[in-house]
């Protein structure tokens with residue numbers, strides 16, 4: 001088992017139309033990262049991939065599951081198990097300094113109602129890999 005700290009994937013700002021395409025390109029990104037790490041860390045097969053997805057990232061876990069097998073086919077992660085964990089959104093209020101759990105991107109501060117600055121939940125990363 002190997003951890004890939006810092007293997008954050010680039011996400012576009014905000015939500016995009018054409019969600020399915022968006023997930024497919026993210027998965028292609030994941031595949032490239034896996035192939036890079038396979039070379040540098042000398043493994044040849046991935047049997048399980050755990051992805052962590054922020055709830056504010058607009059990524060659909062179902063679309064990822066749907067696309068995973070297709071994108072990984074023919075790669076070192078063909079047939080790998082996909083596990084998706086979700087990370088809560090969290091925002092910090094500039095006005096009162098409190099943190100609020102965010103369900104959607106434009107949730108206001110639960111203490112004073114002001115807009116929040118997102119501090120967690122916009123990201124997607126490869127959290128864990130099981131390799132052979």
Ligand SMILES: [Zn+2]
Pocket residue numbers: 093094095096097098109110111112113114
């Ligand atoms: Zn506040």
